[in-house]
Amino acid sequence: MPFETFLLERNQSLYENDVEINLTESGVEPMTLAELLSPEDQTALMNVRLGYNYTEGTPELRDAIASWYPGATADNILVTAGTAEANFITYWTLMEPGDAIAMMLPNFMQFSGLAAAFGHDVRPFSYVQSLDGWTLDFAALEAALADGKVRVVAIVNPNNPTGTVMTDEDMRRIVALAEKAGAWIVSDEIYRGSELDGRPEAPTFYGMGDRIIVTSSTSKSLAHAGLRLGWTAGPEAVVAALMERQDYTTIGTGPMNQFVAARLLEPAGREKILARTRSIIATNLHIIDEWIGRWNGRLSYRRPHAGGMAFISYDWPVGSAELSRLARERESVFVVAGEWFGMDGHLRIGTGGEPEMLEEGLTRLDRLLASL
Numbered sequence: 001m002p003f004e005t006f007l008l009e010r011n012q013s014l015y016e017n018d019v020e021i022n023l024t025e026s027g028v029e030p031m032t033l034a035e036l037l038s039p040e041d042q043t044a045l046m047n048v049r050l051g052y053n054y055t056e057g058t059p060e061l062r063d064a065i066a067s068w069y070p071g072a073t074a075d076n077i078l079v080t081a082g083t084a085e086a087n088f089i090t091y092w093t094l095m096e097p098g099d100a101i102a103m104m105l106p107n108f109m110q111f112s113g114l115a116a117a118f119g120h121d122v123r124p125f126s127y128v129q130s131l132d133g134w135t136l137d138f139a140a141l142e143a144a145l146a147d148g149k150v151r152v153v154a155i156v157n158p159n160n161p162t163g164t165v166m167t168d169e170d171m172r173r174i175v176a177l178a179e180k181a182g183a184w185i186v187s188d189e190i191y192r193g194s195e196l197d198g199r200p201e202a203p204t205f206y207g208m209g210d211r212i213i214v215t216s217s218t219s220k221s222l223a224h225a226g227l228r229l230g231w232t233a234g235p236e237a238v239v240a241a242l243m244e245r246q247d248y249t250t251i252g253t254g255p256m257n258q259f260v261a262a263r264l265l266e267p268a269g270r271e272k273i274l275a276r277t278r279s280i281i282a283t284n285l286h287i288i289d290e291w292i293g294r295w296n297g298r299l300s301y302r303r304p305h306a307g308g309m310a311f312i313s314y315d316w317p318v319g320s321a322e323l324s325r326l327a328r329e330r331e332s333v334f335v336v337a338g339e340w341f342g343m344d345g346h347l348r349i350g351t352g353g354e355p356e357m358l359e360e361g362l363t364r365l366d367r368l369l370a371s372l
């Protein structure tokens with residue numbers, strides 16, 4: 001079976017704990033259990049029994065997740081070990097030998113790596129940089145769908161790494177094209193709820209058609225990647241099929257994590273944590289704006305609509321993986337190379353951490369860039 005290293009994840013795992021300033025995170029500073037849970041919930045957590053419990057997720061948690069998707073019930077939800085498992089078992093369930101996948105680029109590259117391993121044809125359709133943002137290349141999507149071989153159209157919305165939120169019109173257009181081609185839409189919506197500049201919450205693809213599966217988790221907008229708690233939301237029959245695949249992967253997630261995630265995801269808890277997220281990333285994005293401004297055009301970006309990250313293009317004759325390495329080795333600052341998303345000439349800088357850390361990281365990057 002051919003195998004491609006998952007560059008973003010591998011590099012993060014290799015280096016993120018060894019640097020003084022890690023700016024590769026696209027999620028938000030997590031809280032401790034003591035900060036997150038009321039005294040009553042802390043006591044209740046101590047009484048959670050550590051068996052397999054509900055492998056598909058407790059009814060309480062599945063209800064809480066379903067409440068974020070119009071028209072969904074617990075039967076439309078399967079709880080997974082992060083979006084990573086949700087994406088994996090969705091891919092494994094839907095894709096057959098000989099199928100192709102249409103993949104939005106840039107993208108968190110899990111699906112392209114899986115396609116390489118399973119031997120599926122990848123047909124990209126890109127966000128192209130325009131003056132005021134990023135525009136989807138619909139001609140490429142139409143061409144990808146023309147021969148009817150595409151089983152899955154893979155979306156990340158809000159997008160990683162650009163932070164773009166798709167317009168309602170583009171969403172409807174994608175749904176219509178996928179329906180006509182008989183393809184599924186798999187929409188990774190892990191950054192939903194972290195919108196900037198007073199934007200409304202990004203709409204979900206869930207419910208926009210019969211063949212739509214949404215994946216997400218508590219890792220990014222909901223700020224708690226350490227719970228390793230995600231989900232798929234989709235038609236009941238597919239969710240039942242996904243459960244059968246999960247029997248071969250993790251069997252299910254831990255009851256402690258499910259207990260905590262239910263507190264995060266019930267509507268009032270969710271609104272509270274999302275408001276905290278939006279406030280943290282807005283403060284940090286302001287710092288990024290000022291930093292970019294100081295470089296008089298040598299750094300530039302399309303301001304993100306959502307997500308804890310800024311995707312910045314730079315004007316120095318050095319590859320992005322090399323620039324990331326230099327920053328790490330010379331200044332102990334770790335940033336994501338655009339190359340790991342297939343977009344060299346860019347760096348992705350996380351905006352979900354402590355503002356002081358971000359300021360210090362940018363000062364060190366200034367020193368490095370000035371020396372090049």
Ligand SMILES: Cc1ncc(COP(=O)(O)O)c(C=O)c1O
Pocket residue numbers: 026081082083084085108156160188190216217218219225229230
């Ligand atoms: C778009 C996207 N999907 C999935 C993941 C993996 O997330 P999780 O921690 O939920 O497995 C990430 C992590 O960076 C991501 O950016």
